[in-house]
Every structure is written in structure tokens, then in C-alpha cells.
Amino acid sequence: MKLSQFIFSFLMGYFCYSLIEIVMRGYTHWTMSLTGGLVLAVLYAVNRCRTMTLIRSCAVGTLLITAIEFAVGVFDNMIMHWNVWDYSDMPLNLLGQICIPFSCFWFLLCIPARLLCRHMDRRLGRTVKYKKGCSDSLRTAFMINSSCWDPRQRNYYCFLYNNRWVPVT
Template sequence: MERILIVKRLSEYLFLWALGGTLYYSFEMMFRGFSHWSMFLLGGICLVFFAQQGMWTGWTAPLWKQVGWCVIFVTACEFITGILVNKVMHWNVWDYTDQPFQIMGQICLPFTIIFSGLCAVGILLSGYLLHFLYGEKMPGFHVL
């Protein structure tokens, strides 16, 4: 029985990772005209986190708190990924040096705000998909 639960959870993570990667890569293609495979990996990791933080809290935390946690996670991951792919490997995937309130050209306030909207969508999407596809607890989203 425990093995079945492990396989189920692995299936959930792989599904969410692939979906998150595909959605974020597609989002960048639509709005920037190009993307990079590293953004597929990052988008997948982020969607898995969106679902995981909801499961950790039983989907009972107010949506604004969940978005806050996820924005912090996404921004930290973007910074770490940026240092690796842009500074260490010199792949030049993105550069925010021309944006206001940026740090080392890797993160900036305008994109953090944009990501907050994507986080809200990702939280809702992951919660409902896990419920309807995998029988996980129905999320009880509330704003306050």
C-alpha cells in the first residue's frame, strides 16, 4: 500500500513538473518570442512547489499568504538560476539590468509583481488538478 502512495506522489510531481515547465516555456515564447530549456526546468519546479505548499497547509491558508510564499520561492529560484545560467555559464538567458529595483540583473521588482499573478494562477491550477486528477483534498481557497 505504501508503495502505491509513493508511485502516486511521484506521478503527481512529474505531471506538475512537466505541466509547469510547458506552461512557463510557452508563456515566455508568447511574450518574449524565445525561451531556454532552463526555464522549462524552473517552471516545473515552481508548479510543484505551488502544489506542495498547498498540501503542507491543507489548502487552508489564505490565498494572499500562499501567493506570498510562492513569490518568495519563485524569486529566490529565479535569482539562483540566473546566477548559474547567466553569470556562471554565460548563457545570457535574461538580463534585468535595465529594469528598476533589480539585483545583479537577475531579479527585479516589476517581474516579481508579474510572477505574483502567475503564482496565483499556478496555485489554483495545481490545487484543482491534484483534486480532480489524483483525488487529493479539494482546495478551500479563500482570500482572507
């Protein structure tokens, strides 16, 4: 991942998460803005993997967000005593820093985050364009081998890389 991609994804997470917190709680803390930026930058790196399914992406994202939230919570709330948040009254909480209901919320929030990361990857990252449904004439013209064929869906899955159609493996 290029530095510019990291910086852009960090800034997107910084501002998007700040906006979510302001809409939901009415205010935010600067450490939460930084945490939102770090989280989206990490999710961007995770979602660059082409084999990452939606469910797997959400599960990995939930674990990462919860771990980062716990680390920031221990620092902000327990060490610095800034009292940014307190989940002590929530069910199934750990030291009042993380809880299962918010982890479920992070799982759901990972769905639009994944879409945002994929969109950013198309805009900032690779010059790869996916094409579903390559016809036989395209297959012949671009010499795409038969591994591009998915017999279950009766479609070709190919992508354009360096002006050549190649199968998705």
C-alpha cells in the same frame, strides 16, 4: 506527495511556462523550461496545504519563484555566461538577475497557478470533496458535529473523506 503528482506538476509547469515565455518574448531557453517545471512542482506542494489562503499562497509563491529565479540566473547568466536574461536596466534589480517588477508579475501569476494546483490536487491527489451549505438533515444523517458550522457565514463547511462527512478544522 506521490512521485506521479510531482512528475505531472513538473511537466505542467515545464510546458505552461515555456508557452508563457514564447508568447511574451517570442522564444525560451531550455533552462527556463526546467525552472518553470520546478516552480510549479514546488507551488503544487505548497498549495496542498488546506489552510493556505490566496494572499499567503501568492506571497510564498513569489518568494519561492524569485529565489529560484535568482539561483538559476546566477548559474545561467553569471557562471555559464549563457545570457538568458538581463534585468540590469530594470528598477530595483539585484545583480541583473531578479527585480521587483518581475516579482510583482510572479505574485499575479501565482493566482492562476494556485487555481491550476488546486485543480490538479482534486484530480490527482486526495479523494476529498468539499461541500458548502450542508443542511441540518445532512448534519444529522452523517452525524457532523457543530464545529462544521461557521456562524459568520451561516453555512456548514464539510468534506467527504472515505465516504463520511467530516468538519473542516
